[in-house]
Amino acid sequence: MSDEIENKSGYQTQSSETMNEYSGAAVGDVDYVRPAEIPEQDLYHGHTFLTKWVFCQDAKVIGVQYFLTAVFTGIVGLILSWLMRLQLGFPELAGFMTAEHYYQFVTMHGMIMVVYFLTALFLGGFGNYLIPLMVGARDMVFPYVNMLSFWMFFVAVAVLMASFFVPGGPTGSGWTLYPPQAILDGTPGSGAGILLMLISLSLFVIGFTMGGLNYLITILQARTRGMTLMRMPLTVWGIFTATVLAMLAFPALLVSSIMMTLDKVLGTSFFMPTILKAGEVLEYGGGSPILFQHLFWFFGHPEVYIVALPAFGIVSDLISVHARKNIFGYRMMVWAIVGIGALSFFVWAHHMYVSGMNPWFGFFFASTTLIIAVPTAMKVYNWILTLWRGNIRINTVMLWCLGFIVTFVNGGITGIFLGNVSVDVPLSDTYFVVAHFHMVMGIAPLMVIMGAVYHWFPLVAGRMLHEGLGKWHFWITFLGAYSIYFPMHYLGFIGVPRRYFEMYDSPYMTSGVGLNEFISLAAFIVGAAQFILIYNIIKTLKTGKPAGKNPWKANSLEWHTSTVPPEHGNFGERLPVVHRWAYDYSVPGAKEDFMPQTTPPSEVSNTEVEKT
Amino acid sequence: MNSILKKIFGTLTEKPWEANQAAIDSKHTGQTFNISNQMSVVIIIFGISSVLFSLIFTGYLYSLPPGQDTTFILKTNMLWINTLVLILVTYFFDKIRRDFNNNLTSNIKKNLIIVGALSYLFLILQLILWYQLMIDGNYVSTNTYFSSFYFFTALHGIHLLGGLFFWGKVTSKIFKLEERDYKKEERSITALSVYWLFLFIVWFVFFTIMFVYNDAVLDWCRSLIS
Numbered sequence: 001m002s003d004e005i006e007n008k009s010g011y012q013t014q015s016s017e018t019m020n021e022y023s024g025a026a027v028g029d030v031d032y033v034r035p036a037e038i039p040e041q042d043l044y045h046g047h048t049f050l051t052k053w054v055f056c057q058d059a060k061v062i063g064v065q066y067f068l069t070a071v072f073t074g075i076v077g078l079i080l081s082w083l084m085r086l087q088l089g090f091p092e093l094a095g096f097m098t099a100e101h102y103y104q105f106v107t108m109h110g111m112i113m114v115v116y117f118l119t120a121l122f123l124g125g126f127g128n129y130l131i132p133l134m135v136g137a138r139d140m141v142f143p144y145v146n147m148l149s150f151w152m153f154f155v156a157v158a159v160l161m162a163s164f165f166v167p168g169g170p171t172g173s174g175w176t177l178y179p180p181q182a183i184l185d186g187t188p189g190s191g192a193g194i195l196l197m198l199i200s201l202s203l204f205v206i207g208f209t210m211g212g213l214n215y216l217i218t219i220l221q222a223r224t225r226g227m228t229l230m231r232m233p234l235t236v237w238g239i240f241t242a243t244v245l246a247m248l249a250f251p252a253l254l255v256s257s258i259m260m261t262l263d264k265v266l267g268t269s270f271f272m273p274t275i276l277k278a279g280e281v282l283e284y285g286g287g288s289p290i291l292f293q294h295l296f297w298f299f300g301h302p303e304v305y306i307v308a309l310p311a312f313g314i315v316s317d318l319i320s321v322h323a324r325k326n327i328f329g330y331r332m333m334v335w336a337i338v339g340i341g342a343l344s345f346f347v348w349a350h351h352m353y354v355s356g357m358n359p360w361f362g363f364f365f366a367s368t369t370l371i372i373a374v375p376t377a378m379k380v381y382n383w384i385l386t387l388w389r390g391n392i393r394i395n396t397v398m399l400w401c402l403g404f405i406v407t408f409v410n411g412g413i414t415g416i417f418l419g420n421v422s423v424d425v426p427l428s429d430t431y432f433v434v435a436h437f438h439m440v441m442g443i444a445p446l447m448v449i450m451g452a453v454y455h456w457f458p459l460v461a462g463r464m465l466h467e468g469l470g471k472w473h474f475w476i477t478f479l480g481a482y483s484i485y486f487p488m489h490y491l492g493f494i495g496v497p498r499r500y501f502e503m504y505d506s507p508y509m510t511s512g513v514g515l516n517e518f519i520s521l522a523a524f525i526v527g528a529a530q531f532i533l534i535y536n537i538i539k540t541l542k543t544g545k546p547a548g549k550n551p552w553k554a555n556s557l558e559w560h561t562s563t564v565p566p567e568h569g570n571f572g573e574r575l576p577v578v579h580r581w582a583y584d585y586s587v588p589g590a591k592e593d594f595m596p597q598t599t600p601p602s603e604v605s606n607t608e609v610e611k612t
Numbered sequence: 613m614n615s616i617l618k619k620i621f622g623t624l625t626e627k628p629w630e631a632n633q634a635a636i637d638s639k640h641t642g643q644t645f646n647i648s649n650q651m652s653v654v655i656i657i658f659g660i661s662s663v664l665f666s667l668i669f670t671g672y673l674y675s676l677p678p679g680q681d682t683t684f685i686l687k688t689n690m691l692w693i694n695t696l697v698l699i700l701v702t703y704f705f706d707k708i709r710r711d712f713n714n715n716l717t718s719n720i721k722k723n724l725i726i727v728g729a730l731s732y733l734f735l736i737l738q739l740i741l742w743y744q745l746m747i748d749g750n751y752v753s754t755n756t757y758f759s760s761f762y763f764f765t766a767l768h769g770i771h772l773l774g775g776l777f778f779w780g781k782v783t784s785k786i787f788k789l790e791e792r793d794y795k796k797e798e799r800s801i802t803a804l805s806v807y808w809l810f811l812f813i814v815w816f817v818f819f820t821i822m823f824v825y826n827d828a829v830l831d832w833c834r835s836l837i838s
Contacts, residue, residue, distance in 0.1 A: 033638055136642070141649050209660060217652045223642035230626040231637055247656065251664035255671070262763065267753035270675065270763075286756045288675040295667060326629070334624060579638050581628040601634070 033225050033577045041138045041222075045568055055151075057143035058568040059214075062150045063129030064460065069150075070121040073157055077112040078527050080105040088503055089520025099501040100188040103172030106499060107189075108164075110175025111197070114303060115204060116157055118445055122310040123208070123246065124153060126452060127215050127239045129460070133558035134236050136224025136576050138569045140214040149214070152207025156200045163189070163196035171197045174499065176300070179271040179292050180284070183264040195264060198257045205254040208246060215243045224557075226578030230334070231597070233556045233582040234327065237334050238313020241341040242306045248345070249302035256295040263287070293355055297348035304441050305344040309337055311448040312379055315401050317582070318451050319383055321554045322398040323390030324593050326583035329382045336375035336382075343372040353421050354428045362421040369419035373412065380409060391586060391593070396470030397552075400451030403478045404444050411440025414489065429499070432492020435485045443481045450474070453533070458547030459558060462565050463540045473532040480526035487515045553594045556582040560596050619644075650803035658810050661771065665814050668767070669821055672760040690741040694734055695819060701730045702812040705805040712801065717794045724783045724801075727808070731776055735769055764818055768811070775807050 046052035056062065084105050087094040128146070132139050140146045163170040172188030173181055181187045182194050189197075219232070219240045232240075259270040263284070271292040272284035312333075320327040327333060349357060349365040383405055392398060414436040418424045427433060450473070457465050491512050496503070503509070503516055550559040562572030576598045584595035589607040627633050645652070708723045742762070745751075752762040782800045789796065 142653075213653055213656055216656055217649055220644040221647075221649060221652055223644075225642050226638045226640055227642050228626065228628065228637045228640045229623050229644065230628045247660050248663050251660055252667055255664060255667050259671075259763070262752070262759070268759040268763075269753070269756055270671070270759060283753075286675070291671050291675050294674075295671065298667070330629070331624065331627065338624070577638075580634055583629070601638075 033579075041141075043139055043569055044143065055147060057139070057147050059128045059132050059140045059143065059146060060460075060566065060568075060570075062146055063125050063127070065150050066120055066124030066128060066153065069154055069157055070117050070125055073112050073120070073160075074117040076161070077109050077117055078530065080109040080112070082524060082527055084109065085520040085523040087501065089517045091502065100169070100172055102501045103174070103499070104170050104188050104193070107172050107175050107177075108160075108170050111201075112160070113442065114175065114307070115201070116160065118307045118441070119208075119246070119303070120153060121449060122307060122445070123215070123239060123243060124150065124211060126235070126310060126314065127211070127243070129456070130235060130558060131215055131218055131239060132222075133561065133566065133570055134233050134556055135219055135222070136227050136557050136571070136578060137218055137222045138571065138575070141217045141222050142214050145210045146214045149207050149211035152203055152210065156203035156207060159196050159203060160200040163193045163200075166192035166196065168193050176293075176296055177260070178296075179260055179263065179289050180273065180275060183260065184275070184277075195261065198261045198264075201257045202254055202261075205250045205257075208250060212243045212247050215239060216247070224575045224578060227557075227597075230331070231578060231581045234313040234316040234330070234333055234337070235310070235556075236313065237337050238310040238316075241337050242309040245302045245309070245341050245344060246306045249299045249306065252295045252299040256292055256299070259295075260292065290352075290355060293352050294349070297351045298345075300351060301348040302341075302344045305340055307441055307445050309341060311404070311445040312337060312340075314452050315404050315448045316379075316383065316386075317556065318397055318448075318455055319386050319401050320583055320585065321455070321552050322395060322401070323387050323392045324585045325386050325390035326585055327382070328385035328388075329378075330581070330583060332378055333382055336378045339375040340372060343368060343375070347372060350419055350424070353424045359421075366419055366421050370416065373416055373419075376412060380405065380412075395454075396465070396467055396474060397451050397455045399471065399474045399478075400447045400454065403474065404447040404451065407439055407447060407478075407481070408444040411436060411438075411444055415440055427492060429497055430492035431488045431496050431498055434498050435488035435492060438488075439481075439485050443485070447478075450477070450533070455552065456558075457537070457540070458551050458564075460565055461537075461541060461544075462547055463544030464547045464551060465540050465544065466536050469532055469536040469539075473529060473536070476529035476532070477526055480522050480529065483522035484519050484526065487512075487519055491515060550596075553592070555580075555584060555594050555596050557597055560598055616645075648799040648803065650799050651806065654803045654807050654810075657807070661810065661814065664767070665764075665818070668760070668764055669817065672756075672764075672821070675756055690737055690744065691819070694737045694741065695815065697730055697734045697737065698812050698815055701727055701734065702808055704730065705808045709802050709805040712795070712798045717791050720791075720794055720801075721786060724779070724786060728776065728779055728783060731772060731779070731808075735772060738765055738769055741765075761822065768815060768818070771814075772811055775804065775811065778807075779804060 044051075044057050046056050046058075053061065056065075083094070083097065084102065087097050087102055128140070128150075131137075160170075168189050168191045170189045171177065171182060171194040173190070173194065177194070177197065183190055187194075219236060223232075256271075259268070262268040263270055263272050267283060269284045269287035271289050272282075272287040273289060274285040275282040316327050316333055346368040347365060349361060350369045353362055353365075383401075414432070418427060418433065418436055454465055454470055457463075494509065494512055496509060496512060547564065549564050552559070557576055557578070558566075560576060561567075561570055578597045579600050580595060580597055582597055584590075584599075586593045587595060587604070587607045590604055595604055595607075626637075628637060647655075704723050704727045708720055708727070711717065711720060711723070742765070745758070745761075750758050752759055778800070782797055782804060785797055786794060
């Protein structure tokens, strides 16, 4: 289908005709744009170090702040995973670690990676940096609130990290924080640890809501002239839909966090049934732990897509730019993003098949879970068809994109296994589940993040990252990740349970002997490989090759700013005017193999438009 | 609503790569909806809060065990007075909005003060109601019914306080302006009036659920059937 070329007589004739029909502009003025109707945004430019770099209102600086804070939490999460793998693979070397420590590390690793690393990085980092640039705005619509959003996130991270240093340590109740055990004695960190976690989550949600308001209103109301919704790059569509999801799903996390805080502090029983402890009835009673599970997963499942949708959008753009092809099925890609977003609210209870739910309930959620695979698969086909007959550049960015597609398909297929009740029940709480979700929402989005970093670093810093180091980084991460998670699937199949502190010599584990050591070694190597990127960034900032303007020859607006890196206000004196979508690559008849969104029709009058 | 759906689904069927569509698209102003940024904020908060309160209500209905003392809501008490106060606030805010539409600016200042005063009165009455409940021995941890009651009213109160913060900002601006310049603040005030209407709707839904879904009313319904 992508081969079909629709021969047009060019933009000139077409648009002139339409012009007569739709506006009062002069006939023949193909480059006509409507005069600006939205008044210029009044920006506050920082003058001191504090207002320029700390309490800055420039979305790009805020994006970098989000990025760095999220990466810091990610490194903490990575170190925790190393400690866990040390215990599982080489317990004789981890004598300092007790079972309590192990559960605390598991819990903090999970929460940090899902919420404070991935979500903050995609929406706070990429969202802030890219939204205004890609839609042609000077900044977010409410820059001050945007700044508050970051600092609220920063405080949330500080509160979370503080829980490592309180008596009893951080919570060890598992990242799902299920009550009643999360707040009862006997669970590690059931005192100050769980309280700080709940407070931190509440602050995170409040902070995110401030940022989310900005993302949505900037995308909907503050685009530049000519930038219709369907001309937006898929990155913006992904971030937009994920933000809508977050705005609707995070209230569930906020409500459940506050309610559990009240259960802990004021003795309410929202989630606490009547409990007999050491022969004594506790004061709790009348609440429902299952209610918490529903609330948590009403947040928790859309959370998967809050991470995945921006990744889908970003990878679509990266593939298109580096394959020099327009994105295959743009409209279908948008529909799939929106469709996945909507469906993600109807699948939450597939995380609760073993909670004793009514079988019909399970049947319903299994069906919706399988349905969501349809738009997801459409996206995979479209990425592959974008690559098909493309002028593919096998650079570091493309490697990460290809790695993402393979990994996402792997993780997605095991998700179809687990979506079925009858398959999920025996595999529940085994390493199969751990392998599945790490592949689909750990490694796959991470690959997109890495691709995006290599792609947009020249814009942020004005210098090109070293390709050779980038390729080493990719191959070690890619092969290492598979060395970790493929064996883990097998461990799950043979019934090895997750969340066990010690992998004792069990008769059913004989065929898995040695695998834990192997997985742990691979995990150490993959983790260490991430420091290649940090080294690459530091080296590039000092001595890297200058990137110049638009080094990838991309079409979208962020590459067409007045300066590189872009200054506060993004586009110099005049905002850009958009004349086309962001995917006019390798257009027959054009002088170059790309047409920036700002190229007026008169400059490319003899080109042919490819069908998609 | 219909036009919004048309806009959304119409937009999603556009083919931006085609020349005809490109010519139309190039004339786009960049704004999706013809509303102010302030109104956009209110609408989004409306959406978020609707989910938040819906989850609380659903949780309440899900977990309320039988046999709890739910007759409190049926008694004549301050809850009814508070509801009346909230209706009055909503009425006066709507009146301000209508006055703006009709270019009647003479009462704007006065009505803004009434709105603020009534809103603070509502919060004070809520605190008195809490105090009454506690005197009667109904604390936040007494049972899930009262836990939900306190939780909901606290969240609703926080929402109202948030609204009052912005009411304070707008009112202080209005007091600094000449009457002929009040129009400058029309967008903010219109957005706030919608926010207050939302606060009332949430309260109304809460009141209905608490009122209807309790043992006494359910027993009465059962008696009608039998």
